[in-house]
Amino acid sequence: MTTFDIVIRNGMIVTATDKYIADIGINGSKIVDIGFDLKGHETIDATGLLVLPGGIDGHCHIEQEEADGTIHEDDFVSATGSALLGGTTTVVCFASHVPGRGLVEQFDAYRRKGANSRIDFAIHQIITRTDEQTIRDEIPVVAERGAAGLKVFMTYDDFHLSDGQFLQVLEAAHKSDILVSVHCENYDAIRHLILKHLAEGRTEPHGHVTSRPPCVEREATYRAMTMSELTHQKIQIFHVSCPEVAEEIGRAQSRGVKVVAETCPHYLTLTEEDLKRDGFEGTKYICSPPLRTKAAQEGMWQYIRSGVISIISSDHCGYTFDGSVGKGRHGRDADFSLIPNGMPGLGTRLPVFYDAAINSGKIDLTDFVRLTATTPAQRYGLYPQKGTIAPGSDADLVLWDPKKSVTITNSLFQSNIDYTPYEGRSVQGWPVKVYQRGKLAMDDGKLVAPPGSGQFLKAREK
Template identity: 45%
Template sequence: MTKFDVVIRGGTVSTASETFVADVGIRDGKIVQLGSTLGPGLEEIDAKGHFVLPGGIDSHVHISQPSGDGIVMADNFESGTRSALFGGNTTLMPFCLQQKGQSLRDALTDYHQLADGNCYTDVAFHLIVTDPTEAVIGQELPALVADGYTSLKVFMTYEGMRLNDADILRVMDTSRRTGALVMVHCENEDAIRYLIGLHEAQGNLAPTAHATTRPIVVEREATHRALSLAEVVDVPVVIVHVSNGPAIAEIRAAKARGLKVIGETCPQYLMLTADDLDGMDWEGAKFVCSPPPRDKESQEDCWNGLEQGVFDLFSSDHCPFRYDDPQGKLNPKGKTSFRHIPNGIPGVELRLPILFSEGVIKGRIDLPRFVALTATNHAKVYGLKTKGSIAIGMDADIAIWDPQLRRTVRHADLHDGADYSPYEGLDITGWPVTVLLGGQVMVREGKLVGRKGAGSHRARTARQSTEHRKTA
């Protein structure tokens, strides 16, 4: 009698703590057995010479997010999750943006309507709080956390989205009481606006000015302030998309003080620099994101943060806009000033291959560290209890990697909705070739075989709430 729905045979399995050769037995969408002499499966996958890894969890992506008048994000849930799947990911965590005057519940309803039936991966939503009214703080947030929306994001930059310190404290305090986790985008908006004024007075409007109006110091100061606010409230906090050494030093110091702080960085801070924004004929607009790429020293600092455990998460911050498009980077205003170039770059499909090639293949991190940074830690941090590891009882979300497969990045070979890749021409060694979601083969030997709608929304578990407040 057939024992398994699927058996993956002879691959090198890695978890966040160990690597071993084993067969993987799957039944009813779950991993049910690991061993060397498993019985037959309805489907057998030969993984000899390949790595069998947990499907990636990208906990920082933007899909179908409102982006301003006349600006349209390049990816919807169909294209965004399809692209993620080809990059070895099986769960995405997009942001649900509350617009001014909108209830969080209404915003979630809108996002679910966009996602339902259109996903190739599982999804779990973060909430972006831009309008923390008494009703939002006192009623909506606690109810939504209880419903499984257990993480939220606040901004210290972007006029119209940023919160002042008092409102950030209110959101953090609600998170402490409900067990939600706060993510913070750390840049000092007042300093940025001051620098923008100086640049405009000098006629410095090209894309490269985006980097010089958002220097390291404005990220470092905001990181220090966000960590201080979290310390006041005594609440864990995630500092997202960290780009440089001084901000890393703030996180390291906060951890040394005993603060529960989680650090995140992204591929652009390992591979790009501010010089990329200085392209000819406005080509630099392709690389405009916030915080901006820095310099070679900052790249090395971010690598050190990954190696030394300062960073717990490696995410894409996938935020795609088309370049040659009046609704994208080259919108009418964007062609005249860096201020109007949509912030964000595509990257969800290349997050894992870049870290594998530049990190594992080049010896900067080992395979268990790769698994931790790209899957296991995301599941632990954000309450995805049945994801992020190859172990009995876990969801059979698995990516099978060919560690020798070499490719040169061409956007024509990718699957997102953008019209360019910021990593065009990059040589990568090691690619996911077969991807399973809940035991169902979605990509087989580089070909899409799974159906749209196979992915679903996943509610999550909040951490234990605390009613006490730390006092001096």
């Protein structure tokens, strides 16, 4: 009988399609066998635990350069440590496209930054301009070098593309057979509403919500899908915040438009009321699109269950609360339009979503795996190396205790970011061990994987 390097015994294996109790035999970095009574040089008893594929977070802003020269405060060491502590073994993060440097140069530089990662990573390439060099020469190169996708913005001063520019990107992506993901909000409408708010003296954090109502997200989403339909290019709508937008996506999908969608735990568990917290505290909850109402939150679940929304990502975008380049970089009396947009979420993604989705009976365990690991692996060209538990796949495994109750506090995640929006929230279900490519990477809240143990993942043909 074969003796494996590691055997994980008697756990409830959960994939996107099945749940069953069996042993997993691991040699080196790979799952080699699944069966019963397997023998290992090292045996881990997983009785009473779930064994899940390592989480894949397809939307993470890590050590990313901005147009103003600032760099996101959560670097690869910190962010990927937080990811492991929350059960995530792969991230897809973003290479910038700031002025003055070419696309390929920035993609390659960002890949080098990732050498410090504790976990495996892939890269989305942001596109902020459509000069001939970018469109004709460089998009094909980053596609060939394994970018998981391109990202475009329909809002933000330093990022947004016009409809004509967006069409150029879609046509270039179609030629290179690469996915385009879109931040959908109407730039001009938001600018109009912000100026109106400021003229009326409405500067408090909650003004961020009222200056970006659901209709500006819905309209931009419809427009993005129309251009997808025109060019026959597949797109992904990032961070869907409300059912009105999901409804538009479902209609487009039903008529054959090549569109898929993701949402994030904060749209399912937090609300716009959090931006009304006393003083500067509400800025912790500023993100775009903004948090919505409790009713909108409840309405999102039907679109998750139906598959209209098929990925749960964190949109981790960590700005410190007290740091000099964080939420207060323009002073604590700054109006809402000057507050950096984004919240940390890499470490909390799986526990918060599990508690909200599974403990309330909203979805099944197989759906949880599909949304957080399998579909992201498939969408970003990483499957079946990642995202499932099967012979030949990487031994990226999470031993999950479904009965463990934890009160979330930021210190659990050992992050460069000094707050979590879930501080004090109690959840049931928590990762207790994480294996990355067959090596123990996290053990009962202790990081084992050192910086630099992650690998760049070149996206293969989708």
